[in-house]
Amino acid sequence: MxxxxxxxxxxxxxxxxxxxxxxxxxxxxxxxxxxxxxxxxxxxxxxxxxxxxxxxxxxxxxxxxxxxxxxxxxxxxxxxxxxxxxxxxxxxxxxxxxxxxxxxxxxxxxxxxxxxxxxxxxxxxxxxxxxxxxxxxxxxxxxxxxxxxxxxxxxxxxxxVPKTYPVCTITSTPSKFIHCIVWAKDLLFAKLFGDKNQDNDLNVRSTDATSSSEHAEDVFERKKGEGIGLYGRRIYDHVFGYNIEVALSNEETWKNRNRPRPIYSRDVLPFKLIQQNGNVDKNLMADAPSPVSAMASLGLKSPQDIWNLKENSRIFFESLKLFLVKREKEIGNLTFDKDDQLAVEFVTAAANVRASSFGILLHSLFEAKGIAGNxxxxxxxxxxxxxxxxxxxxxxxxxxxxxxxxxxxxxxxxxxxxxxxxxxxxxxxxxxxxxSEMPLLLEVNTHHSKLRDIVEKIVKAKLGMSCPLVMHGSALLYEVGDDLDKDMVANYAANLDKVLSGLPSPVTGGTILTVEDLHQELSCNINIKHREEFDKEKEPNGMVLSGWTQSPAKEKDDNASINNGASASNASSHAFSLEVKExxxxxxxxxxxxxxxxxxxxxxxxxxxxxxxxxxxxxxxxxxxxxxxxxxxxxxxxxxxxxxxxxxxxxxxxxx
Amino acid sequence: MDGEELTEQETALYDRQIRVWGADAQRRLSKAHILVSGLKGTVAEFCKNVVLAGVGSLTLIDDRPVTEEALSANFLIAPDENNLSGKSIAELCCDSLKDFNPMVRVSVEKGDLSSFGGDFYDKFDVVVVSCCSQTAKKLINEKCRKLAKRVAFYAVDCRDSCGEIFVDLQNYTYSKEAIAVPWKSLPRRMSKLYYAMRVIERFEEAEGRNPGQTSIEDLPKVLKLRKEVCEAHSLNESSIPDLLLERLVTGTREFPPVCAIVGGILGQEVIKAISGKGDPVKNFFFFDAMEGKGTIEDISEPNNGS
The missing domain is CATH 3.40.50.720 (NAD(P)-binding Rossmann-like Domain)
Structure with missing residues (x-):
């Protein structure tokens, strides 16, 4: 009591x-x-x-x-x-x-x-x-x-720190189911249904991959008058068949690895079956508000079951078809959402087909959903x-x-x-x-790195500030806010694209920058140290922040890697990380x-x-x-x- | 395992916990029948936890009318209902619990726990008792033990900011022994709460009090009883601090955060026992908010002397 x-x-x-x-x-x-x-x-x-x-x-x-x-x-x-x-x-x-x-x-x-x-x-x-x-x-x-x-x-x-995976593991040499999920979600799903302008590491050319000329066609473009069945088959054969063949041609890669098996739709499902796969019409007729589901139209009930290659392929075609027919308007704007049944079905099926190709154990939709949705x-x-x-x-x-x-x-x-x-x-x-008042130390090449690099990769990404302000002594170099006048906004925008030493108030070795977030009322000082060379592999940002106990894993994972997260806000760092936001x-x-x-x-x-x-x-x-x-x-x-x-x-x- | 698939509805509702304990465990839970008696705050917490988890059925026993004390740590009873009807505590809790999860059958059984025979207990997989005398607890535990079927028995109580859970999964020591174990043979660092709770129980039994019916005036007698008990067991009296006894004698009401903690641990233990996942606690759990430790004591093998 x-x-x-x-x-x-x-x-x-x-x-x-x-x-x-x-x-x-x-x-x-x-x-x-x-x-x-x-x-x-x-x-x-x-x-x-x-x-x-x-x-x-x-x-x-x-x-x-x-x-x-x-x-x-x-x-x-x-x-x-x-x-x-x-x-x-x-x-x-x-x-x-x-x-x-x-x-x-x-x-x-x-x-x-x-x-x-x-x-x-x-x-x-x-x-x-x-x-x-x-x-x-x-x-x-x-x-x-x-x-x-x-x-x-x-x-x-x-x-x-979010778990990260190297890009090549995701694009070429998956060894775990999670790699297949990241591929299905962040590459294939994003390519088919997401923003067309976003960078994507998927090979989309059907000609020689190494000389991917601008003229080669993007197989993901649906041809005029091309039926959905044909289009789906073309995508399937490209990502699970052709791209694997291309990868196989690089002998060096497979010296110490199991070689994957290319999978073509004709070997898994006769063309007729793809055409008759499910029943979109039935789905279209029923104007019940129930979510569109490939499992439902194929009569697969349990999300706990592990589907075989054929079932996964059918789900792949069916969910693709349903997206194209029933959710046409959303295409181009979709991002993966664990609560979107059809998206989960598509990602599960695609990940499983890829897993079959690489001899990785298949997983149920329930498990795949957990992994994909963190x-x-x-x-x-x-x-x-x-x-x-x-x-x-x-x-x-x-x-x-x-x-x-x-x-x-x-x-x-x-x-x-x-x-x-x-x-x-x-x-x-x-x-x-x-x-504490302890200043941070930033090693950077002040003649190469721009103010934008510091704002985006350090102040926002590492220090977690959302409305940052950057000062050098009493000179304001950058700030955000609704009440700024036009000239200032233009001025700050121009500063972002200047190299540090070229700023109106030049930032060089020995400079102390003050960064603040007015909303968080957080302010800290960053001592700038000029450094000429950076290791491209280990220090891809061209900057090293220290003075605060950073977890060693993070630095290591700053390497090019792939993100299984909701948003790769920091696209430039090219990191694919697993982010828990649930x-x-x-x-x-x-x-x-x-x-x-x-x-x-x-x-x-x-x-x-x-x-x-x-x-x-x-x-x-x-x-x-x-x-x-x-x-x-x-x-x-x-x-x-x-x-x-x-x-x-x-x-x-x-x-x- | 049982061949019956979880329904789509169950998979959607229990998604996050199936990810913790798996679909088999969830199926076992949905077939389990639980009996609880004595619905104070801690047991109310426990009931919420197992109803949310999706057990097959939950049967409540508590014929007492609603009092201010009964409301103090129980979120299952709205204060206005108090005046509404002559409903018992169990009936009011039942109404709330049904609402938490329509897939669980929640019902009320009337009568005195001690008067039910073996055939009554045979209907359950888990029996949880609270707010009753040591004698009643032993009696019920004994009845459960005599059944051919394995019925897990739990006794739980919270006083002041302390809580205790006793577990008998029947593959371990019988409570009579566990509680009557010579104290000398207990582990050297046995929770003080164990000794203190035994002294309070004996006091209440000797004085013919209901559980929790004590006040600061009883302290001298309780301290005297401690001396006797400690002498009989050759235990140093300092193993049962005055202050702890004073808290247990005066703070007879439950402290809601402790109800949440002890009711949470109990829920987790029952889920472990039913689902067969994880190792259940054997055979006591103690929590005292003053020191913040949640401790397990195993006194099923009194002679290991560790």
Whole structure:
């Protein structure tokens, strides 16, 4: 039971919840039951069917409505006299400025993506409001407390980096099913149904691939009067047959690899069958609003079944046909969406046909959907547990009980007899560019690199600023905003295309640039160091940013690679990365990957390998240079270690 | 496994959790029948979790009328319904739970838990009891044990910001033994909460109180009982701190965040037991919000002395 003191703190508190999803529903319920009276909740999402297995405040009849609003109404039913203020909005909207955050005693995050988490972290630092951060995936979860100047901020430790794949693995030498999925989704699907002007690594020429002259025709162009059946067959034969033959002709590639098998439609399905494949007319007639589905028209029912090559080929032709006939208007603007049944069917089928070609195990639509959509595993129980832990920390924060703040991990298998493991929070990272004044160092060729490179590849992509401003001393080099006059806009646009040393206020070795995001109220300095040469392979941006503990994986993966993510916003870096942005709760849990602990220690934090790649639940908390120390009560010799043996690292001091 | 496919509707609804435990586990869940008795906050949390997970059926027992206390940590009951009717706690919770997932059959059974015979318990795969005396818990556990079929038995209780779960999956030690194990033979770092809860239970039994019917006035007697019990077991009294006993005696109401945590762990354990995925806890789980640890204690083999 709560003490009087606690109750007073709870009743007087004004709290902001960001996210009304899996953790959010549980959290709002637990806050209300615990006696909180003034709760504000932001969520931009609307309710979907796949939320209902855990977001218990929502019903089927609510599908399509605002999560924040429906959650409020549901909680008011059992706690009618409290105040809950919902915002159906993006927390990154300019409406939620620092002043907005300042009105709260504590901010509680139940978010699903890194971008929003970083944003809220910065606003909480700017507003000097404590932040409690959380995440779950499957049976794993964690809660952390971030207090400006006392504990590390959310960005003090390098964040998980999206999994990336080299371009050639995707285009030529897939060895895993995920490679086939990325190919089907980001290359084939994008080529057929997406923006025609976007760069695409797919070979679209039917003449000699190496001399792909401008005159050679693009096989993806549908010829005048060409029937859908013929067109589909031509695409199929090109990508699964011809392109494989072309690849095979490069003997060097296959010296140490299994040679793929070209697949032509005539060998899998007689032409007649393709023509009669499914029944588009039936689909056309039924004007029921049910989603268009190739599975439905072919009579395939279970998404758990693994289809054979023939079935996959039929789905391929059928879904292509349905896109061309039923969704003609969308073609050219489509991007892959895991909730788009037809898109999932097409990608599953294409990935499986490619997998057959390369001797890779085929997968069911259910599995393929999870991989293609980066779907995060989620169960109600973990979210409930994490929400309970958030409220326990929130009550401590409200009482300013700094000595008892804990970060807590929810584990799948007991470690040191614990399923819930509390750890003392760490001190702020003194070299964190977000919460300390430490300047960053940027090595760059000031005669070659343009201001645009710094704005796009460093300030936006690496520092996560969305409305950046760049200054050299008192000279403004670049800014964005609605209230700028025309001349300035033109001036800034011109600056973007100038090399650094050619700017009105030249940026050279020794210059200190100040970059700011007015919205996030974040400002940091970048020391510029001129460097002539960069390794094209290892440093493709022609720039190296340091001074902030960047995860080693990231630098490595800056190589040309392919992205299984929703948006390759930074097309120039040519990275295909797996980005987790989903409707559920991404945990950043102590999962051992890469260079982390061995033996017993590793086992403790092991996550079961499953169909979903990466999960991005990579080691936010695998603090490669630090120990995680268990809280001692009287068990002084139990120390939970997450120590990779790195001796050069500075051991973090305990908070106390 | 059972040959029956999940329906399209089930696959869509349970998509995210099937990705955690697989379609087979989901099919097993949909065939499981669960009985719960004593619907305070922790059990309400548990019920929500298993209904969302998609178990076959959930049967509720709690004939008590709604009181202010019953509402304090229970989100299944809206306060206005309180005045509406002479409905029992179980009936009100049932109405809410049905709404959470139309694919789960939720129903109410009336009567005293201890009075039901083996044939009653035989209908279930999982039995969860809360808010009842130690004697009643042992009796029910015994009845479940006598059945030919394996029925998983759980007892759960939260007081103040502490919670305890006892698990008997029948392949381990019987609760009577687990609870009556000589304390000397228990692991050296046994959770203090284990000892403290046993002292409180004995106190309530001896005084003829209902579970949770204690106050600060009882503390001297409880401390005296601790001394006796510790002497009998040759345990140092400091293993059961005064402050912990004081919290358990005075804070008889549940702390909602602890209900969420303990109800969450219990839900997860029951799902593990039914689905056969993961290793279920054996055989105690303890949580104390003051120290923040959620600990498992295995006292099924009292002689391993680790």
């Amino acid at each position: 709560t003490s009087e003191q606690q109750l007073t703190a709870i009743k007087g508190a004004k709290v902001l919840m960001v996210g009304a999803g899996g953790i959010g529903c549980e959290l709002l319920k637990t806050l209300a039951l615990s006696g909180f009276q003034d709760i504000h909740i932001i969520d931009m999402d609307t309710i979907e069917v796949s939320n209902l297995n855990r977001q218990f405040l929502f019903r089927k009849s609510h599908v399509g409505q605002s999560k924040a609003k429906v959650a409020r109404d549901a909680v008011l039913r059992f706690r009618p006299h409290i105040s809950i203020t919902p915002y159906h909005a993006n927390v990154k909207d300019p409406d939620f400025k620092v002043d907005f955050f300042k009105q709260f005693n504590v901010v509680l995050n139940g978010l699903d993506n890194l971008d929003a988490r970083r944003h809220v972290n910065r606003l909480c630092l700017a507003a000097d409001v404590p932040l409690i951060e959380s995440g779950t995936t499957g049976f794993l979860g964690q809660v952390t407390v971030h207090i400006k100047g006392k504990t590390e901020c959310y960005e003090c430790q390098p964040k998980p 779907i995060v595993h989620a169960v109600a129980t973990t979210n409930a547990i994490i929400a309970g832990l958030i409220v326990i920390e929130a009550v401590k924060v409200l009482q300013n009980d700094a000595n008892s703040y804990r970060m807590t991990y929810c584990l799948e298998h007991p470690s040191k007899k614990m399923l819930l493991m509390p750890v003392e929070p760490f001190e702020p990272n003194k070299s964190c560019y977000v919460c 409707d559920s709760e991404t945990a950043i849990v102590p999962v051992a990957t890469g260079s982390v602990p061995t033996g017993k220690k590793r086992k403790m934090f092991d996550i079961s390998e499953d169909s979903v790649p990466d999960l991005s639940s990579v080691p936010d908390e695998v603090r490669s240079k630090n120990k995680l120390e268990e809280i001692d009560d009287d068990d002084g010799d139990d120390v939970v270690l997450l120590d990779d043996g790195c001796s050069d690292g500075v051991k973090k001091k305990r908070l106390r």
